[in-house]
Amino acid sequence: MSKKFKPYLWFSLHDMTPNITADKRVVYCHNPMMFYNMTKEERKKSFKLFLFSKFYKYIYKINIKKNNYVIVQQDWIREKFKKAFKIKNVIVAHPEVNLGNLKINKNIKIEKNSFLYPSFPRVFKNFEVICEATKILENKGIKNFKVYLTIDGSENLYSKEIAKKYNQLGCVKFIGLQPRVNLIKNMVVHL
Template sequence: MKTIVISAVNITEAGPLAILKDCLSALSQWVGDREGRYRVIAIVFKRGLADYPHIEYIETQWPKKRWVNRLWYEYVTLKKVSKDIGDIYLWFSLHDTSPSVKARHRVVYCHNALFGYRWKLHDVFFAPTMAILAMLTKYIYRPNIHRNDYVIAQQEWFRKAMHQMFNIEPNRIIVAPPTSVRAESTREAVPTVQEKLKTFIYAASPNNHKNFEIVCRAVDILENQCAMTDFCVYITIDGEENAYTKWLYRNWGKLKSLQFIGFLQKEVLQNYYRRCDCLIFPSKAESWGLPISEFTAYDKYMLLADLPYTHETAGGSKRTAFFDADKPEELAKLMKELIEGETQAFQPVPVTVVAEPIAEDWSVLFNHLLSESR
């Protein structure tokens, strides 16, 4: 019997949690179909976050309390844990770091894109931890990374970045698009641009790298410089979450065309997607950009930050325009054009050609990592 260990002690929410759930759900079914051949152990924050059959769980909250705990756990404690478990065939780290463990094969899933984030002084005031992470991400990735048999990335641009930063051979970086963000096959009709009120939405968590301020500044330009009132922009923060969103609300909360609607449950968010004419997505650091995939299914207009991840995630969309994520005047200009019915700037986005190795779903990935010929 071969032992597989999935380590994910730092994963508790958002996109990484969706990845953990997808991984363990698929692995549970995969080993269930091969009864008696594999033992799976998941090291997680809490079992209830992703509880599936055919999996043993080790729960620990201590590493999540502070970064020094996390680093100690990854590079000291897990080595002892791996020895206690015994003969481990595959150790799969799901959250960027490559822990010091004893295992025949090792794999790390990298999805923290902050290495490409150009932090600014206001980041230090609003989110100092994130600013530090942006500075240190590549150094957090580096320890033990070459001891992995494979590195898993979500997109081709990320594979190229990992190759350039760490000189990892491209054939050892597997591109595995997250299965939970595949766009639905059913597409809905595009609303006519002759409607009186144009509606935009930006759905994101209340973190400063999400770049909400460019949306606020663009709305300010349209209202106060262009005297436009026939539009509405929804943003999924309420202005009370943290120092960053309080600053946003304090400066732009009185704009009539800007609605702070707060966090939305998935079904409610999908209703907003159906109603709105255009998605705005200006985030400066993403490994994928889930709302882009979700909104692409509706075949509507999208305004995206001109960054590598947006071009790849939006591949195949038909009505997309890009803007500099540091220039609100560019975003305002494109919004104004759409409000006035001018759509020439919105063009199809070519699909990125992804080189091998690629795993279209978790089952394909496990077949590759756990090949009986290895």
């Protein structure tokens, strides 16, 4: 395809550097899993993810030096990429969220003291940290907030354990995986 269209820029958006022809080549590497050291307990809960973490560095490594730029989301990942692959052309591009295109009723206000954690349930996503912090606050009588988690226990074994362990917390709401527009709408209430 690249030989047919002869692109100036080939921007690979999903971690891998294809073997193509272009004047400029860029790859966006969004998954830091290869740098995560899973515990034995985490390996039991998510063996596929463990295998994924061990082999992902080999996927990244394929053709990575052929890129003019490698783009990552955080500075610590940039430093790890530079060291792991012996490259210097790593750029940090922080994600930008544009809510301007969402059609939200202007009479709806953001719920006070509400927090949203939009993430797929994987063992390295720290859902326990959020739930334990909520538990500590609730035990101290602080209950004037809501934490919305985009899991409900049906996604995988890990989410099932989290939902079961923390479903008694009144300030945690398990809303399940959501489309982007629903994430915003779940964070608002009529005043």
